[in-house]
Every structure is written in structure tokens, then in C-alpha cells.
Amino acid sequence: MNVYLLIDFGSTYTKLTAVDADKEEILATAKDITTVEEDIMIGFKKAFEKLKLCLEEKNIKFDEINFIKKIACSSAAGGLKMYAIGLVPELTADAAKKAALGAGARVMKTYSYELNRHEIEEIKNSNADILLLAGGTDGGNKKCIIHNAKLIADVKISIPVLLAGNKSANDEIIEIFEEANIDYIVTENVMPKLNKINEKPTREAIRNIFMTKIVEAKGMKNAEDFISGILMPTPAAVLKAAEVLAIGSDDEEGLGNLMVIDIGGATTDIHSLAEGDPTNAGVIPKGLEEPFAKRTVEGDLGMRYSALSLLEAAGTKKIRKYLNDDHKEIDVKAHCNHRHENIMMVPKTPEEIFFDEAMAGAATKIAMKRHCGWLESVFTPMGVMYYQHGKDLLDVKYIIGTGGVLVHSKNPKNILKAGEFDKEQPVHLMPRSPNYLIDSTYILSSMGLLAGENPDMAVRIMKKYLEKVN
Amino acid sequence: MKNGKTIVIGVIGSDCHAVGNKIIDHVLTEQGFNVINVGVICPQEDFINAAVETNADAIIVSSLYGHGELDCQGFKDKCNEAGLQDIKLYVGGNIVVGKQEWSEVNQRFLDMGFDRVYKPGTSIEITAEDIKKDLGMTE
Numbered sequence: 194m195n196v197y198l199l200i201d202f203g204s205t206y207t208k209l210t211a212v213d214a215d216k217e218e219i220l221a222t223a224k225d226i227t228t229v230e231e232d233i234m235i236g237f238k239k240a241f242e243k244l245k246l247c248l249e250e251k252n253i254k255f256d257e258i259n260f261i262k263k264i265a266c267s268s269a270a271g272g273l274k275m276y277a278i279g280l281v282p283e284l285t286a287d288a289a290k291k292a293a294l295g296a297g298a299r300v301m302k303t304y305s306y307e308l309n310r311h312e313i314e315e316i317k318n319s320n321a322d323i324l325l326l327a328g329g330t331d332g333g334n335k336k337c338i339i340h341n342a343k344l345i346a347d348v349k350i351s352i353p354v355l356l357a358g359n360k361s362a363n364d365e366i367i368e369i370f371e372e373a374n375i376d377y378i379v380t381e382n383v384m385p386k387l388n389k390i391n392e393k394p395t396r397e398a399i400r401n402i403f404m405t406k407i408v409e410a411k412g413m414k415n416a417e418d419f420i421s422g423i424l425m426p427t428p429a430a431v432l433k434a435a436e437v438l439a440i441g442s443d444d445e446e447g448l449g450n451l452m453v454i455d456i457g458g459a460t461t462d463i464h465s466l467a468e469g470d471p472t473n474a475g476v477i478p479k480g481l482e483e484p485f486a487k488r489t490v491e492g493d494l495g496m497r498y499s500a501l502s503l504l505e506a507a508g509t510k511k512i513r514k515y516l517n518d519d520h521k522e523i524d525v526k527a528h529c530n531h532r533h534e535n536i537m538m539v540p541k542t543p544e545e546i547f548f549d550e551a552m553a554g555a556a557t558k559i560a561m562k563r564h565c566g567w568l569e570s571v572f573t574p575m576g577v578m579y580y581q582h583g584k585d586l587l588d589v590k591y592i593i594g595t596g597g598v599l600v601h602s603k604n605p606k607n608i609l610k611a612g613e614f615d616k617e618q619p620v621h622l623m624p625r626s627p628n629y630l631i632d633s634t635y636i637l638s639s640m641g642l643l644a645g646e647n648p649d650m651a652v653r654i655m656k657k658y659l660e661k662v663n
Numbered sequence: 664m665k666n667g668k669t670i671v672i673g674v675i676g677s678d679c680h681a682v683g684n685k686i687i688d689h690v691l692t693e694q695g696f697n698v699i700n701v702g703v704i705c706p707q708e709d710f711i712n713a714a715v716e717t718n719a720d721a722i723i724v725s726s727l728y729g730h731g732e733l734d735c736q737g738f739k740d741k742c743n744e745a746g747l748q749d750i751k752l753y754v755g756g757n758i759v760v761g762k763q764e765w766s767e768v769n770q771r772f773l774d775m776g777f778d779r780v781y782k783p784g785t786s787i788e789i790t791a792e793d794i795k796k797d798l799g800m801t802e
Contacts, residue, residue: 387699477703572677573679573704574677
């Protein structure tokens with residue numbers, strides 16, 4: 194029996210998924226606590242034993258299994274932490290940030306213009322894994338990126354520096370880095386022409402650095418004795434799965450424009466796979482174009498660790514609306530506080546579930562508003578025209594919900610529809626009438642890994658296992 | 664044949680006249696300039712940000728609908744703030760409302776910080792020659 198073993202070394206749990214490559218079915222899943230501090234393989238082996246038991250219970254002889262490939266993604270040891278540096282905040286700095294997010298990184302901070310001593314010391318003293326240096330269009334501004342490169346060399350930054358700026362400055366920067374023994378990698382400019390984003394080479398370069406250097410730096414290299422490799426950060430695997438499901442593969446049709454809403458304990462992540470061109474006449478796209486595969490991470494919107502910051506972002510009134518609590522009978526603050534203090538809490542009573550789902554609705558609405566594009570009206574002598582900032586996602590066909598609160602909900606559509614177009618705030622270009630799918634078997638990150646091996650199979654399995662909700 | 668100079672062009676404010684902008688783009692490109700066209704309905708920031716990222720040598724602001732003077736208020740200051748103290752600034756089109764004494768209009772815009780101000784109907788070729796002179800490109 195040919196089997197793919199797909200592994201996610203998560204921040205809390207190491208999760209294993211065994212996929213029958215012939216029947217294209219999920220054979221079994223298992224998980225155990227991630228043990229990155231001591232030895233990543235301790236947690237892995239425990240999960241692997243559980244997987245064996247699971248398979249035996251299904252009368253599958255373990256000896257008959259041929260693991261064609263064992264591949265992993267990871268968000269352990271704090272995930273992939275990056276700092277991004279660009280020139281103009283709305284242009285190359287933003288392009289750099291978006292490229293890093295698309296690579297599955299946690300962008301700790303984005304800097305603009307020429308850095309000062311305090312800022313470079315901040316970067317040096319941080320626990321970042323990779324530094325992304327951009328600035329200037331090709332043939333454009335060189336002064337800023339060279340200044341920043343000199344600072345990086347001065348303070349002898351010890352982490353890998355990915356150079357993704359004005360190509361005309363590369364020679365001088367390489368000389369500066371060589372002399373100071375800086376570990377650097379060069380890739381294409383993340384914004385080679387004004388407003389044109391070129392994030393794919395940067396995403397790929399980040400993935401490479403992750404595989405070849407970061408995995409080892411986080412003490413996870415010994416995993417490669419047993420598995421082929423830890424190929425990418427977990428969020429990159431999720432984005433990859435969504436991308437391949439939207440576009441399709443060589444022999445499989447994709448679903449078309451889609452989004453993923455992932456509500457977790459600490460963050461709410463939104464992915465959109467769509468060009469986002471205006472769907473109405475009289476609309477002019479403004480500013481830096483956004484990537485087809487766009488990922489945003491709202492670090493203040495989460496169900497446990499970020500419960501209090503979610504309350505602050507949403508406001509008590511909004512949470513009460515989702516609770517239908519007109520008479521103010523529920524102590525919203527206390528409930529949020531309880532979740533913040535008990536991050537492992539699993540809701541048991543109907544009231545606890547109901548409150549969780551109200552929080553999830555609020556998180557969905559805010560995260561979607563922040564991710565989706567919006568219109569700004571301009572009064573011209575020809576009448577009203579509109580600037581469009583970001584992507585027009587009105588016609589997105591599918592939204593995939595993932596994360597505990599959605600997967601365990603009896604009515605996830607109720608939560609997810611908070612992310613739909615709201616005619617009372619029509620400037621926000623959120624999906625009008627999408628179909629909803631739930632990742633009830635938590636396969637997205639596994640399928641992102643499988644897409645690298647066999648994209649046709651990954652698309653087929655996702656179409657089979659993502660559950661349609663009415 | 665590229666001449667190595669970069670010019671940012673665009674139509675400022677809430678003005679959506681696009682045809683002239685395309686003509687300017689075409690002519691300047693033919694003459695070898697690297698043209699960065701920020702398009703129509705552009706706030707001052709669009710011109711500035713583009714000039715910073717592309718290390719532009721000059722900015723040509725076009726205005727056709729009559730409100731140019733208002734839209735250009737503070738432009739030179741913004742350039743200075745952004746480190747573009749030495750960039751050449753040009754403005755043209757139908758930059759004021761109604762028929763006014765040209766020498767007064769010209770002076771008002773020069774006082775705002777523009778290097779050259781162009782009357783309605785000026786052909787872009789004339790501006791191109793002025794730019795070449797100002798950037799030390801002619802023999």
C-alpha cells in the first residue's frame with residue numbers, strides 16, 4: 194500500500210496525516226505535543242506510535258505500508274519570524290511585507306526609509322530568523338537601500354539577509370556584505386516597477402532559506418534522518434493548498450476565486466486567491482497591486498490568547514449583537530478574560546459554545562474587512578468615480594473555514610457569513626454570496642505539502658474532503 | 664534610445680482627463696525618457712512616492728479641469744520633506760479657472776515652487792526641450 198506521510202510540526206501539536214496514494218483517501222491522523230525544546234523527534238515518535246495504532250484498528254498491516262514520501266511543514270519554535278525593510282511605506286516596504294506574509298512568515302515589524310541606529314539595533318537584538326531588505330524600483334532609488342545595507346554590515350547582523358530591492362544597487366551591496374561576512378541571498382526586486390508587485394521570487398527564496406538554514410537553526414534538522422525534509426512554514430502550506438484548489442492543477446479543474454478564513458487561538462488568518470480586479474465600471478485601482486495569493490494575519494483577533502485584544506478591537510456592543518444580548522445580561526468582559534487566562538479551554542456548555550461563536554463572528558467580520566479591498570469616492574467634473582484600494586473580492590465563489598471554532602460548530606455558516614458583503618457598509622468589497630466549505634478533517638496544510646508532490650491528487654482529495662455547508 | 668533620465672507624469676487632484684496624459688507619456692517615451700506615469704485622479708502623494716522610489720529627475724504635473732492651483736498647494740514643501748529638494752518641477756494644462764493675465768498665473772506657480780509653468784495649448788515637445796536643457800542634457 195502506497196502512503197504519503199504528511200507532518201505538521203505545529204506550535205503546540207505535532208500532527209500526522211497518512212494518505213492512501215492509490216485510493217486517494219485519508220487513512221488516519223494522529224497528534225502529540227510538539228517537543229522542539231528537547232528533540233523534535235520525541236513528539237513525532239509518540240504521534241507516530243498513535244498513528245500505527247490507528248491504522249491497526251482499521252485492520253491495515255503496518256508492514257505492508259510503503260511510505261512513498263514523508264514530508265513536513267512547521268510553525269514550531271515561534272514560526273518563521275521576519276523583519277522587512279523598504280523605502281516608501283505604501284510601496285516597497287508594503288511589497289516586502291506582503292511577500293513575507295505570502296511565504297508564511299510572521300512579520301514582526303516593517304521599516305521604511307533610511308534606518309537609524311536605534312532601529313538597526315532593534316533588529317539586531319530581536320530574535321528574527323530572516324531579514325528582508327528591499328527599496329527602490331529597478332534603476333530607481335539606490336541611496337536608501339545602500340544606506341540600510343551599510344548599517345546591516347556595521348552592526349554585523351548574524352541572520353540571513355534576503356536582498357530583494359533595486360537590482361542596480363546589488364553590486365555595491367554585495368561588496369558591502371562580502372566585506373562584513375554577512376550571510377546574504379539575492380533575489381529579484383519585490384517591486385521592480387512602480388506599483389507592480391513581484392513577490393513570487395521572494396516567497397520562493399524565503400522558503401529555500403527556511404528549508405536550508407532555519408530548520409537547522411531551530412534545532413529540527415535531525416528530523417531529516419527519518420523524513421525527507423521540513424519544506425515550508427505551515428501557513429505557506431495552507432496558502433499553497435488554497436492556491437492549487439483555486440487555480441487547479443495540470444489535469445484537475447480548480448474551484449475559481451476562493452478565500453480561507455482560519456480562526457485560531459491567537460490570530461485570525463485570511464487568505465484570498467483572486468486577482469481582485471474591479472467588477473464595476475468607473476472604478477480605478479490605486480496604489481500597489483496586491484498579489485493573487487494574499488495572506489493577512491490579524492494578531493489581535495483570536496479565541497484565547499488574543500481574546501482580550503479581540504474584545505478591544507470589536508467593542509462590547511458588537512459582541513453583544515452576535516450574542517443577541519439586548520438586555521446586557523452577559524458579562525462579556527469576564528468571559529473574554531476567562532478565555533485569555535485559560536488558553537487550553539475547550540467549550541463544553543451551550544453558553545460557552547455560543548459565546549465562542551459570537552467571538553468568532555466578530556473576528557471574521559473585522560479580519561475580512563481588513564483583508565478585502567475598499568472603495569474611496571472621488572467627486573470629479575464627470576461625476577462620482579471610485580478609487581479601489583486592494584482587491585475586489587465581491588465575486589469570490591468559495592470560502593473555506595478552518596480552525597477549531599469553525600470545525601466544531603454545528604452551524605459554521607452562521608459565523609462565516611459575518612464576512613460577507615454588508616450593504617450598510619458597501620465600500621468594503623467583501624464576498625456577496627459565496628459557497629462555504631469547512632476543513633473538518635484539518636487537511637489544508639497536508640494538502641499544501643502534497644501539492645508539491647502530486648498536485649492533481651491534492652486537488653481531488655480537497656474536493657472530496659472539504660465539507661459543503663448549507 | 665534611452666537617455667537615462669526619469670520623469671514622473673500624471674494628472675493631479677480629482678481630474679480624470681486621460682487623453683493628454685497618454686500623449687505626454689508617448690512623446691516623452693519616444694524621446695528616450697523613462698516615463699513613470701501615475702495616471703489620472705492623483706493626489707500629490709502619488710507623484711512624490713513614485714519620484715522617491717524611481718529616483719526621478721523631474722515631475723510634470725498636469726491639470727485640465729481648472730482647479731490645478733488648489734491641488735498644487737504645498738507640493739514643493741512635500742517634495743522637500745521627501746528628500747526631493749533638487750527635483751525639477753513642471754506644471755501645465757488648463758491650470759486656472761477662466762481667462763486670467765498669464766504673467767500673473769505664471770508668477771503664482773513659480774512662487775509655489777515650480778521651475779517652469781506652461782500655458783494652455785503648449786505642446787509637450789517644448790516642455791521636453793526645456794527639460795533637456797534643465798537637466799544638462801543638451802550640448
